[in-house]
Amino acid sequence: MQVKQAPIGVFDSGYGGLTILKELVAALPSYDYIYLGDNARAPYGTRSFETVYQYTWEAVQWFFEQGCELVVLACNTASAKALRNIQQKNLPVYAPHKRVLGVIRPTAEVIGNYSQTNHIGVLATTGTVQSESYLLEIHHFFPEASVYQEACPMWVPIVENGESDGPGADYFVKKHIDHLLATDPRIDTMLLACTHYPLLIPKISAAVPAHIQVVPQGSIVASSLADYLERHPEIAEKCSTGGQIRFCTTDSTADFDHNGAIFFGKPLKSEHILLGH
Secondary structure (H helix, E strand, O other): OOOOOOOEEEEEOOOOHHHHHHHHHHHOOOOOEEEEEOHHHOOOOOOOHHHHHHHHHHHHHHHHHOOOOEEEEOOHHHHHHOHHHHHHHHHHHHOOOOEEEOOHHHHHHHHHHHOOOOEEEEEEOHHHHHHOHHHHHHHHHOOOOEEEEEEOOOHHHHHHOOOOOOHHHHHHHHHHHHHHHHHOOOOOEEEEOOOOHHHHHHHHHHHOOOOOEEEOOHHHHHHHHHHHHHHOHHHHOOOOOOOOEEEEEOOOHHHHHHHHHHHHOOOOOEEEOOOOO
């Protein structure tokens, strides 16, 4: 009898979600995972709500075809622009027993706990900032918090082009950090609301005053998923446990294997798939 494969799906527009997957595997190593980077259509951060929704829903349907019962949108832009529509419009009709989760809500639920001053900065893509998802979600959980956003449109291209260690990165990182702190000098917590940004942490840490906490999302999302599976055993039971990871991309597998290893922290081997056909 063949054991049904029902990996946990992890989706991103490109490589960034691998920083989330890395933490998920560390926290929940027994589960099977399948990662998909839509590299052929990345980046999502500058695309319209409608386009991001269409692309993300195509990816989610692909995950369902692979047997996934649970999909994590490890992409802030997809979480901001597509998750609500998928949860409210698509799932009830197409797959009422499957679940799609994002990264914004679990992050917003705890980010206020990091701050002593109640003044929080959010560094994100233009699309995530325009959606105002973090403003709304953080205010929901921490109504007294003052939240300031800064769009950093150059940060993802810098990381994707392997320039996160270069001098150009210093300029663009400092520019946006300075701008954010000029908006409110009382900020003591900076949330990295894009999964690419952990690769810039050395540059970011060098650009912020010592008293400011820089908070990436990976471990927060991993803790939240572990908690979710504990609270929803009916979902956990459907997810297969073999410790297998499958990597997929819509673009060059050679590029994905090379760049993905930087984000994931270890070598990986991907396969090419098509979306929207």
